[in-house]
């Protein structure tokens with residue numbers, strides 16, 4: 001038995017066997033593609049074949065020069081496999097028939113070839129297996145790109161162990177097969193961790209040595225509350241964690257049974273407890289956990305794990321679906337927030353030295369008016385099917401807000417001209433996640449209908465701590481006095497201008513900070529759906545007067561540690577502590 005300490009990323013206890021991903025290429029997970037994406041997938045396949053051919057020819061030249069022509073002959077056989085018309089045609093045929101991602105289809109065809117060749121009693125043909133293997137791996141690597149991560153199409157449930165997972169890798173995984181995530185790198189508010197929370201999959205990140213310590217099929221316990229991973233636990237430890245798993249289930253069940261009660265303090269102060277979603281598929285979880293609407297819809301996931309940009313119509317259908325599904329509750333749709341740690345493989349975006357400080361979110365959208373306006377029109381068109389609100393990410397000052405609003409006005413004018421209905425009263429809000437926005441919140445409030453504080457970014461930018469870097473995770477402190485002062489300023493500035501102020505960063509879903517935020521006057525808390533019942537219960541257990549006193553006390557303290565100890569004291573004696 002060995003204990004590994006990492007960073008808790010998504011709560012929960014998981015017990016299961018390890019499955020390492022990203023170490024071999026014949027592990028591509030299938031996902032369905034749309035009929036209209038088949039030609040794009042064929043193109044991807046052809047590009048990968050051309051790239052692989054180039055690689056092999058170059059390798060052949062080098063070996064021929066270094067070791068001689070005879071040694072380089074092996075690559076003739078590789079080129080023969082690569083150019084085998086029957087193999088290529090079979091892949092294209094299967095792609096047209098099955099509609100799965102081409103990397104998966106190609107992998108399955110290669111596996112079939114290997115099976116057939118290994119049954120033949122012919123030494124020459126048997127030797128070809130290693131050629132097929134080699135070429136197959138090269139093509140798959142080129143299809144997936146260097147960042148490609150794959151998950152084996154396994155039947156049983158397992159715990160994914162990886163060096164790193166991108167948010168889109170995480171989003172593409174089969175929820176019901178995966179018991180947990182463990183990664184060497186990453187931190188609490190990386191989008192991979194946020195995605196794991198959304199999927200309700202216990203996760204520990206930033207373990208640094210997980211992939212070198214853990215082997216396939218090792219038994220693992222993940223404690224997503226404390227960030228502990230136990231490798232090959234002994235009987236007693238297993239018993240303790242099975243009991244804890246049961247306890248967690250029991251309390252979660254109790255909270256869920258109270259989910260329909262309003263988020264109201266004992267002295268009748270009403271706030272809204274909402275859910276964050278990444279995909280329309282998350283809606284059932286929002287309803288199941290009793291959220292009073294959606295406070296953040298991260299639309300960028302709709303652009304991921306596909307080969308083309310979504311059209312305006314497709315987006316309209318998706319937003320309309322979400323608006324109707326959640327009606328009469330409101331939903332805040334955030335416009336595209338790409339960049340940082342979220343990328344699209346098919347968009348040509350140059351690599352940057354500091355992507356979180358670079359061409360991200362609203363900056364990226366303002367520079368791509370066609371793409372941005374397609375999304376704005378889709379949101380406007382969907383707005384008459386429910387209670388939609390729109391907000392922009394990463395606004396750094398009034399200028400950017402005006403530029404975005406100018407494009408929105410142009411979209412409105414285009415729709416009016418075409419007699420397309422939309423909600424003329426659509427609320428337009430600003431995410432406050434850049435310190436300059438927090439410091440000019442009084443100015444922004446004059447031109448916005450609401451604020452939503454994005455603490456995940458606000459913390460990283462104000463404390464100069466990369467939110468995805470496990471090495472500096474100890475400095476990532478939501479309760480740092482600098483952060484608390486900004487939050488207070490934003491709430492006060494918003495209220496002075498007569499607009500409501502919400503929070504959709506992870507801090508809003510941390511019970512340790514609920515009372516402090518409530519006391520500072522936050523109107524809306526938005527969080528991963530699974531945490532909603534718990535936060536509602538925290539709000540319902542205390543009075544607003546208590547919360548205000550806690551806020552006054554916390555604001556006088558000098559360090560994040562002192563604030564955390566102070567606020568924790570109030571929930572320590574309650575059962576909220578355990579989750």
Ligand code: PEP
Nearest residue numbers: 433454455456457504505
């Ligand atoms: C935030 O920054 O707090 C936020 C909610 O946005 P994201 O996590 O998607 O960057």
Ligand code: MG
Nearest residue numbers: 433454456457
């Ligand atoms: Mg953000």
